[in-house]
Amino acid sequence: xxRLSFMMGVFLLSFFLISVSFAADVIKFGAAISLTGKLAKxxxxxxxxxELWKETVNKKGGxxxxxxxYKVEIKYYDDESDPNRAAKLVEKLITEDGIKLILGPxxxxxxxxxxxxxxKYGALMVQGGAGADKLYTRGFKNLFGIxxxxxxxxxxxxxxxxxxxxxxxxxxxxxxxxxxxxxVAQGARASAQKYGYKVVYYKDYPKGTQDLxxxxxxxxxxxxxxxxxxxxxxxxxxxxKQSKDYKLNPKAIAFSVGPTLPDFVTALKGDAEYIFGSAxxxxxxxxxxxxxxxxxxxxxxxxxxxxxxxxxxxxxGAAAAVIFQRAIEKAGTFTDINKIRQAxxxxxxxxxxxxxxxxxxxxxxxxxxxxxxxxxxxxxxVYPENAAEAKPVYPKPAWR
Amino acid sequence: MIILQVLLNGILLGGFYALIGVGFSLVWGVTNIINLxxxxxxxxxxxxxLFLFQYYGVDPFLSLPFSFIPLFIFGYILQRYLLNLVxxxxxxxxxxxxxxxxxxxxxxxxxxxxADFRSVTPDYAGESLIIGDIVIPYIRxxxxxxxxxxxxxxxxxxxxxxxxxxIKATSLDIDAAMMVGINPAKIFAIxxxxxxxxxxxAGSLFSLTQAFSPSMxxxxxxxxxxxxxLGGLGRVEGALLGGIILGIVETLSSYIIGESYKNAxxxxxxxxxxxxxxTGILGKKYFAEVKH
Numbered sequence: 001x002x003r004l005s006f007m008m009g010v011f012l013l014s015f016f017l018i019s020v021s022f023a024a025d026v027i028k029f030g031a032a033i034s035l036t037g038k039l040a041k042x043x044x045x046x047x048x049x050x051e052l053w054k055e056t057v058n059k060k061g062g063x064x065x066x067x068x069x070y071k072v073e074i075k076y077y078d079d080e081s082d083p084n085r086a087a088k089l090v091e092k093l094i095t096e097d098g099i100k101l102i103l104g105p106x107x108x109x110x111x112x113x114x115x116x117x118x119x120k121y122g123a124l125m126v127q128g129g130a131g132a133d134k135l136y137t138r139g140f141k142n143l144f145g146i147x148x149x150x151x152x153x154x155x156x157x158x159x160x161x162x163x164x165x166x167x168x169x170x171x172x173x174x175x176x177x178x179x180x181x182x183x184v185a186q187g188a189r190a191s192a193q194k195y196g197y198k199v200v201y202y203k204d205y206p207k208g209t210q211d212l213x214x215x216x217x218x219x220x221x222x223x224x225x226x227x228x229x230x231x232x233x234x235x236x237x238x239x240x241k242q243s244k245d246y247k248l249n250p251k252a253i254a255f256s257v258g259p260t261l262p263d264f265v266t267a268l269k270g271d272a273e274y275i276f277g278s279a280x281x282x283x284x285x286x287x288x289x290x291x292x293x294x295x296x297x298x299x300x301x302x303x304x305x306x307x308x309x310x311x312x313x314x315x316x317g318a319a320a321a322v323i324f325q326r327a328i329e330k331a332g333t334f335t336d337i338n339k340i341r342q343a344x345x346x347x348x349x350x351x352x353x354x355x356x357x358x359x360x361x362x363x364x365x366x367x368x369x370x371x372x373x374x375x376x377x378x379x380x381x382v383y384p385e386n387a388a389e390a391k392p393v394y395p396k397p398a399w400r
Numbered sequence: 401m402i403i404l405q406v407l408l409n410g411i412l413l414g415g416f417y418a419l420i421g422v423g424f425s426l427v428w429g430v431t432n433i434i435n436l437x438x439x440x441x442x443x444x445x446x447x448x449x450l451f452l453f454q455y456y457g458v459d460p461f462l463s464l465p466f467s468f469i470p471l472f473i474f475g476y477i478l479q480r481y482l483l484n485l486v487x488x489x490x491x492x493x494x495x496x497x498x499x500x501x502x503x504x505x506x507x508x509x510x511x512x513x514x515a516d517f518r519s520v521t522p523d524y525a526g527e528s529l530i531i532g533d534i535v536i537p538y539i540r541x542x543x544x545x546x547x548x549x550x551x552x553x554x555x556x557x558x559x560x561x562x563x564x565x566x567i568k569a570t571s572l573d574i575d576a577a578m579m580v581g582i583n584p585a586k587i588f589a590i591x592x593x594x595x596x597x598x599x600x601x602a603g604s605l606f607s608l609t610q611a612f613s614p615s616m617x618x619x620x621x622x623x624x625x626x627x628x629x630l631g632g633l634g635r636v637e638g639a640l641l642g643g644i645i646l647g648i649v650e651t652l653s654s655y656i657i658g659e660s661y662k663n664a665x666x667x668x669x670x671x672x673x674x675x676x677x678x679t680g681i682l683g684k685k686y687f688a689e690v691k692h
Binding site: 177203204205206208209210211212213214215217218221233234237238241244245246247263266267268269271399400 | 402405406409413516517518519521525526528530535537539540609610611613616619650651654655658659660662663
C-alpha cells in the first residue's frame with residue numbers, strides 16, 4: 001500500500017513537472033474561425049494555412065526567443081460563420097483560455113467583430129482574411145491585417161495597363177452596390193484619375209442582379225478602352241456573356257473578384273479568355289519567406305500536405321502567422337503584448353505574401369495586388385513582372 | 401438610338417417574363433394557390449437543359465420537351481397528391497407548403513448541382529443580328545419568339561379544347577363546374593402540371609441568356625408574381641402584356657434612373673396597379689375573386 005502511494009506520488013510529481021515544463025515551452029495562439037457554415041470553405045483554407053505554418057515551425061524546433069525554442073500550439077473554435085459567435089469565442093479565448101495572441105478569422109464581418117474584442121482586452125490580432133477599409137478606421141492599436149484593402153484592389157491593374165499599346169485612355173467602371181464593391185469602385189476611380197485615364201462611365205447596379213443588358217448597352221455607347229467590373233462572381237459571368245451578346249469590345253476587361261476563382265472558366269469556357277483579375281496572392285510570386293524559405297516552398301509544402309494547390313485564403317492564413325511569429329521573435333517575448341505590437345508596427349520584411357509593412361492603423365501598405373489573366377483556360381500571373389508567368393495579352397481580341 | 405436598343409431589350413426580356421409568369425398566373429387564378437416554388441421549378445428546367453447539353457451535347461432549344469414533360473408530370477403529382485390535400489385550407493397553409501417545397505427544391509439542386517453559377521453556352525451564343533447601331537442577339541430573339549409562341553398555344557388550348565374550357569370554367573365557378581361533370585381535383589392537377597411544364601421551359605430558355613444557380617429561385621418567383629399582378633390573374637394575354645410591361649419598365653428605368661433603382665420602380669408600378677386596378681390591367685373580376 002505504502003509502495004503504491006509512493007509510486008503514485010512519484011508519478012504525479014513527475015507528471016506535474018512534465019506539464020510545467022511543457023507549459024513553459026509552448027506559445028499558445030488562438031483562433032475562432034469558420035469551420036462550418038457559409039464561409040466554411042474559406043475558413044478551413046485559412047486554418048490549413050495556420051496548420052501548415054505550425055507544423056513547419058515545430059519541425060524546426062519552434063519559435064526562438066533568446067536561446068530557447070518554444071513549440072507552437074493553436075486553439076481553435078468554430079464560429080459557424082457567425083460574426084457574433086466569433087466575437088464571443090475570441091472573448092472566451094482571451095478570458096478563459098488566457099490566450100492573448102489571436103490569429104484572425106476569415107471574412108471582414110468576423111474580423112470586424114472579433115478585433116473589437118481583442119482591442120478591449122488588450123490582446124493582439126494579426127489577420128490574413130479580410131480586406132475592408134472600415135477595419136482600419138476605428139483607431140484600433142491591436143489589429144494588423146495583410147490583405148490589400150478594397151480601395152486599392154484595382155490600382156495595379158490600371159497601373160499595368162497604362163503603358164500598353166495602343167494606349168488606353170478611357171475607363172468604364174461598373175459596380176455592385178454592396179459596401180465592398182462600392183469601395184473597390186471608388187478606389188478604381190481614384191486610381192484611374194491618378195494614372196491619367198478618363199472615366200467615361202461610373203454607375204452601380206443592385207447586388208445579385210440577373211440582367212445587365214441595359215448597362216452593357218450604355219457602356220457600349222461610351223466605347224471605353226478598359227472595362228472594370230467590381231462585383232461578385234455571378235455578376236462577372238453576366239457581364240461577360242452580355243458583353244459578348246451586345247458586341248461590347250473594350251481593349252481590356254478586368255474584374256476585382258471572379259477570374260481568380262476556378263468556377264470562372266468553368267462557367268464561361270472560351271469567353272473567359274484574356275480577362276484580367278486582381279489577386280491578393282498567387283502561387284508564382286517570387287518572395288522569400290522567413291519560415292518556408294520562399295513562396296515556392298510554401299506552395300510545395302501545402303501541396304504535399306493537403307494534396308491541392310493553395311489559394312490566397314490559405315496563403316493569407318500562413319503569412320499572417322509567419323508575421324506574428326517574426327514579430328514575437330523580434331520582440332523577444334511572447335507575453336509582453338506592447339513589445340510585440342511595436343515589433344509589428346515597425347515590421348518590414350519579405351514574406352510569402354509580399355513585402356509587408358503596416359501603416360499607423362495596422363493596414364498593410366504598398367503590398368500590391370498581383371494581376372492574373374485567363375489564358376487557355378488557365379489563370380496566369382501577368383503582373384508584377386518579376387512574378388509573371390506570361391505576358392499580358394492586350395488588346396483583347398474582339399468576341400468571335 | 402440607344403433608347404431604341406433599350407426598348408428592344410425590354411421587349412425581348414418581356415417575352416421571357418411572360419412565359420415565367422403565365423403558369424404562375426394560371427395556377428393562382430384557377431386553384432387560388434400562390435405557388436412560391438414556381439421559380440425553383442423553372443430552375444429544374446434550366447438544370448435539365450444544362451445536363452443534356454453538357455453530357456449529351458443536346459442543343460438547348462431541342463431540350464425544351466425534355467424539360468416540359470418531366471416537370472409536367474412532376475407538377476401533376478405534386479398537385480394531385482400533396483397540394484390537393486390542403487387546397488381547401490387557409491391561404492396561409494398553402495403559402496407555407498409551397499414555400500416548403502421551394503426550400504426543398506433549392507436544397508435538392510444545391511446538393512446535386514452545387515451552388516456554383518452555371519451557364520449553357522452553345523457555339524452560336526454571342527452571334528447577333530446587327531442593324532445599324534442596334535444589336536439583337538439571336539438567342540434572345542429566339543427565346544422571345546418561343547415564349548410568344550408557347551403563350552399563344554396555351555391561349556388556344558384554353559379556348560378551344562375541352563380540358564382548356566374546363567380549366568376556365570373551374571376558375572370561374574367551381575360549384576357550377578362540378579355540376580357539369582368536371583372533377584376539380586383533376587383540373588387543378590392539370591393546371592398545375594401545365595404551369596410547371598411551362599416554368600421548366602422558361603427555365604431552359606433562361607439558362608441560355610443568363611448564368612444561374614439554385615439561389616435564383618426566389619427572384620424568378622418574384623418576377624412571375626409581378627407579371628401576374630400587372631396582367632391580371634389566370635389570363636394568358638394578361639401575362640403576355642404584364643411580361644412585356646415588366647421588361648420595358650425594368651430596362652427603361654435602368655437606363656433613365658439607374659440599374660440600382662430598377663426593382664424599386666418595378667415594385668412601385670405593381671403597387672400602383674394594385675391601387676388603381678386591383679384585378680390587373682387585363683384582369684376581369686372573376687379571375688381574382690377568392691373562391692373559398
